[in-house]
Amino acid sequence: MKTKSGSxxxxxxxxxxxxxPSQKLLGLAFGTKLLAMKLELIxxxxxxxxxxxAELTNQAVGExxxxxxxxxxx
Amino acid sequence: MxxxxxLRERCPLRIFLVExxxxxxxxxxxxxxRIGYQVVLGRNMEMTLKExxxxxxxxxxCDIGLPDGNGWELMQKLRSTGKFVAxxxxxxxxxxxxxxxxxxxxxxxxxxxxxPQVLEAVLEQIGEDLRxxxxxxxxxx
Numbered sequence: 001m002k003t004k005s006g007s008x009x010x011x012x013x014x015x016x017x018x019x020x021p022s023q024k025l026l027g028l029a030f031g032t033k034l035l036a037m038k039l040e041l042i043x044x045x046x047x048x049x050x051x052x053x054a055e056l057t058n059q060a061v062g063e064x065x066x067x068x069x070x071x072x073x074x
Numbered sequence: 075m076x077x078x079x080x081l082r083e084r085c086p087l088r089i090f091l092v093e094x095x096x097x098x099x100x101x102x103x104x105x106x107x108r109i110g111y112q113v114v115l116g117r118n119m120e121m122t123l124k125e126x127x128x129x130x131x132x133x134x135x136c137d138i139g140l141p142d143g144n145g146w147e148l149m150q151k152l153r154s155t156g157k158f159v160a161x162x163x164x165x166x167x168x169x170x171x172x173x174x175x176x177x178x179x180x181x182x183x184x185x186x187x188x189x190p191q192v193l194e195a196v197l198e199q200i201g202e203d204l205r206x207x208x209x210x211x212x213x214x215x
Contacts, residue, residue, distance in 0.1 A: 014166065018139055018186075022165030025187035027098035030105045033190045037108060058189040065167075065185055 025061055032057045087201055090131035092116040092148070093163075094141050102135075105190055111197065119143035127155040133200060138164035138175065146178040153179060159200055163188070 036050035089111050093099035103113045114129045116122035119142045126134070134152065138145040145162050152158075162180040164171060165187075175183035182196055 018165035022186040023095040023098050026163075027095065027101050029187055029189055030098070030101035034101060034105050034108070037105075058191065061187045061189055065187060 025064065029054075029057050029061045086110075086112060087133045087197060087204070088112045088114070088129075088131045089133045089135055090114045090116060090122070090126050090129050092118075092122050092134070092136040092140065092145070094118055094137060106197075109194060119148050122148060123151055126152055132158050132204065133197075134158055134160040136160065136162055136180075138162055138166055138171070145180075146174055149178040149180065159204070161196065161200075 032050065032054040036047055036054045039047035039050050089106060091099065091102060091106070091113055093102060093115075094117055099115055099117070103115050106113045114125070114131060116125060119140050122136075134149075136145040136148060140148065145164070149160060149162075160180045161182050161184060162175040162178075163184040163186055164175075165185070167183075167185040172183040181200070184193065184196070
């Protein structure tokens with residue numbers, strides 16, 4: 001059973017998640033992908049490295065989204 | 075020129091992107107432009123209410139949490155300005171949030187953070203749907 005303090009804490013975390021990390025992680029996901037696209041025009045090896053970072057970022061983003069969606073929908 | 079680019083040119087999505095986090099907004103805008111879409115950027119509700127009707131966009135991508143209101147309220151106010159498709163994006167992701175976005179008129183509620191691949195797939199689907207509708211929808215006329 002949810003307590004009042006538990007609900008307040010959840011609301012606080014929800015707002016902090018929305019206003020902070022969710023915004024910045026979205027920027028990170030698109031920023032790294034853009035970097036990889038730009039490097040493709042300059043250096044293939046560096047572009048591959050950047051693409052790997054972009055892919056890792058995307059995986060982390062997907063996993064975090066799954067965790068938070070599950071927690072928020074409980 | 076690949077098939078996807080040719081399709082986008084036949085019926086381009088002109089996107090009005092509402093995002094108040096500056097870096098995120100710039101990365102999103104540049105990514106969307108690089109994959110072939112036209113983008114107009116809005117920072118908040120006031121700016122969007124003023125500029126969206128004149129921007130002739132056929133797709134609105136809107137953050138739900140805005141500094142001067144929210145994306146649900148904004149959608150209500152924009153509905154009368156013309157025919158367009160809308161996507162909500164938000165870190166708020168309960169079933170209630172998603173339902174509220176659908177009730178407000180958003181086609182999808184994208185949960186932040188999402189990957190470029192997810193956004194691109196959604197946009198391609200919307201583009202295909204619009205292409206199968208009348209040319210008037212594509213032209214926002």
